[in-house]
Structure formats: C-alpha cells, structure tokens
Amino acid sequence: MHAMGNVTFLGMKLSDRVEVDVACDAGGSLLDLALEHRIPLPCDCMRGNCGACAVKVAPLRCETSMIRLSDRERYLLLTAGKISKVQYHANSLPDHPPLWRLACEYQVADEKIMVAF
Numbered sequence: 001m002h003a004m005g006n007v008t009f010l011g012m013k014l015s016d017r018v019e020v021d022v023a024c025d026a027g028g029s030l031l032d033l034a035l036e037h038r039i040p041l042p043c044d045c046m047r048g049n050c051g052a053c054a055v056k057v058a059p060l061r062c063e064t065s066m067i068r069l070s071d072r073e074r075y076l077l078l079t080a081g082k083i084s085k086v087q088y089h090a091n092s093l094p095d096h097p098p099l100w101r102l103a104c105e106y107q108v109a110d111e112k113i114m115v116a117f
Helices: 030-036 072-080 085-089
Strands: 002-008 018-023 053-060 100-102 112-116
Touching: 002 030, 002 100, 072 100
Parallel strands: 002 112
Antiparallel strands: 002 018, 053 100, 053 112
C-alpha cells in the first residue's frame, strides 16, 4: 500500500477549496500538482528565480520534523519579506516551518497540508 498525502488548495480565484490526494512516491513540486489539476497558482518563471509562486503552506497534521529550504528558496523568500533573517540564516527550521514557501520548490510528500494563495 502506498502512503498518501493530501493537499487542500484555497484561493480567491477558486470558487471553493480543492482537495487533491497525492501518492507520496509521485514526485513533483506543489506547482506541478497545481498545474496538473488546473489550479491557478501564481507563477512567472516556474524555475524558482522570481518568487512569484510564494504561497502559504500550513500543515494539517501535528508532526514534528526538520524543514530544509534550498538556498534559492530561502533567498527569494527573504527578499520578498516572507521569512525573517533568523529563518534565512538557519540551516533547518525545527518544528516551526515557515508559513511561506515557493510552490515550484516545495516537494509534495506524505503529508496533509493547506495551501493558500
């Protein structure tokens, strides 16, 4: 049996929230998942260079883990004012993931999250 994740999208451009079940071994980014399901997440470059795809990601399960952001994602979120300098300089963020993430960098896993945009 494959582990499943669940992503709930909530946005002003949606008439209602959209829930998507995801096989954790499916791979792919949050942006890939949104495009596959025709969810209008904001994006410009689709490669993590512009920061336009910054979305709020909230876990819906109580789990503790170390959150690691790529250097590129940390830099873009810092310059957009989405994370603090303390979060930027941390190699990992224990138990308190940043609210803002880049949809093109966020790899969907076996988790239950809400994505607001």
